[in-house]
Amino acid sequence: MSYLETAAEFYSEVAQTPQVGLCCVQSSPLQLPGLKISPQMQEMNYGCGTTVHAAELANDPTVLYVGVGGGLEALQFAYFSRRPGGVIAVDPVAAMREAATRNLAIAAQENSWFDPSFVEIREGDAFFLPVPDASVDVVAQNCLFNIFEPADLHRALQEAFRVLKPGGRLLMSDPIATRPIPPHLRQDERLRAMCLSGALTYEQYTQHLIDAGFGQIEIRARRPYRLLDCASYGLQEPLLLESLDSVSFKVAIPEDGACIFTGKTAIYTGTEEFFDDSNGHILPRGLPAAVCDKTAGKLGALMPKDILITDSTWYYTGGGCC
Known part of the structure; x- marks a missing residue:
């Protein structure tokens, strides 16, 4: 059997x-x-x-x-x-x-x-x-x-x-x-x-x-x-x-890999009013922005001193950015 x-x-x-x-x-x-x-x-x-x-x-x-x-x-x-x-x-x-x-x-x-x-x-x-x-x-x-x-x-x-x-x-x-x-x-x-x-x-x-x-x-x-x-x-x-x-x-997988959202956010902590990575991500100073794990990793590596990446909450209901 x-x-x-x-x-x-x-x-x-x-x-x-x-x-x-x-x-x-x-x-x-x-x-x-x-x-x-x-x-x-x-x-x-x-x-x-x-x-x-x-x-x-x-x-x-x-x-x-x-x-x-x-x-x-x-x-x-x-x-x-x-x-x-x-x-x-x-x-x-x-x-x-x-x-x-x-x-x-x-x-x-x-x-x-x-x-x-x-x-x-x-x-x-x-x-x-x-x-x-x-x-x-x-x-x-x-x-x-x-x-x-x-x-x-x-x-x-x-x-x-x-x-x-x-x-x-x-x-x-x-x-x-x-x-x-x-x-x-x-x-x-x-x-x-x-x-x-x-x-x-x-x-x-x-x-x-x-x-x-x-x-x-x-x-x-x-x-x-x-x-x-x-x-x-x-x-x-x-x-x-x-x-x-x-x-x-059922959407196409982006060239840089699939987007997985686990509740992470990116928070810009620098001195400007906002941060723009020139890749579609604009972070107002001090405001959490929901991002997929892939983007969280990229932003954290790009500006490790000025962007705080929060941990996964394992609870995500939309509104974030790839």
């Missing part, structure tokens, strides 16, 4: 018998005015963060959600795209599709604004998304892509890139590892399916996005997720997993 078959079998089990404690099912989902989440749907909230970012969902987008789970985030996306087929939810596991269909029917009874036609559930997987090229505004996945081996992760990211319109956005939430996960854990298919052993480091994870063609990556959140202890996982020292929420844009 391949690791993907193990994952499919595992999620067929938890679709029929929800497991409290798997991923972050005990966390509270995103609260939105007029949105009610049933206990059945909350029990199947198999994710490590959130992919629903209101700022990315203006103008009635078409959303493709990969790995429907219990339907919670599909419902949240439908809150912003209130039309038939506004959300397309794809899952290869029949039991999960059936559970999501039941949960969305309950949601229609509890939310007067929601109609089940707003979410179209389709059979499919991350490697063969059942939509045409450049046909959706948003692709989203929560705690799924970390299950994949690196080669399969690249395939999934390329497929997401294919179906996105130019300028479209890939919204992801996945565990990352604070150091490489040892081989004996990476080879444990059950732990991989449980989102505990397939995580990449932050550097590896973002490089995969760049390799797939995404020219801009924005980190929405980075926070502790799980601690793998020594006794349970055969480690010499505990290994911290973190949850990373990101938005990646």
Whole structure:
């Protein structure tokens, strides 16, 4: 049995018998005015963060959600795209599709604004998304892509890139590892399916996005997720997993490399009213300007005594400069 078959079998089990404690099912989902989440749907909230970012969902987008789970985030996306087929939810596991269909029917009874036609559930997987090229505004996945081996992760990211319109956005939430996960854990298919052993480091994870063609990556959140202890996982020292929420844009990669925003700012501290690097960056004296990590490095090297570069906050919501 391949690791993907193990994952499919595992999620067929938890679709029929929800497991409290798997991923972050005990966390509270995103609260939105007029949105009610049933206990059945909350029990199947198999994710490590959130992919629903209101700022990315203006103008009635078409959303493709990969790995429907219990339907919670599909419902949240439908809150912003209130039309038939506004959300397309794809899952290869029949039991999960059936559970999501039941949960969305309950949601229609509890939310007067929601109609089940707003979410179209389709059979499919991350490697063969059942939509045409450049046909959706948003692709989203929560705690799924970390299950994949690196080669399969690249395939999934390329497929997401294919179906996105130019300028479209890939919204992801996945565990990352604070150091490489040892081989004996990476080879444990059950732990991989449980989102505990397939995580990449932050550097590896973002490089995969760049390799797939995404020219801009924005980190929405980075926070502790799980601690793998020594006794349970055969480690010499505990290994911290973190949850990373990101938005990646289908835009061209600049000649000097992709732009990754992690919340860094550049502050001009010199004697002039402003600093102009003649490359599109104007820094008024004393005012923080959000910049991508690449630009932060360039500005810090250019004027190390007159430009202060602040640390990454790991929380960025736009407005910066490449």
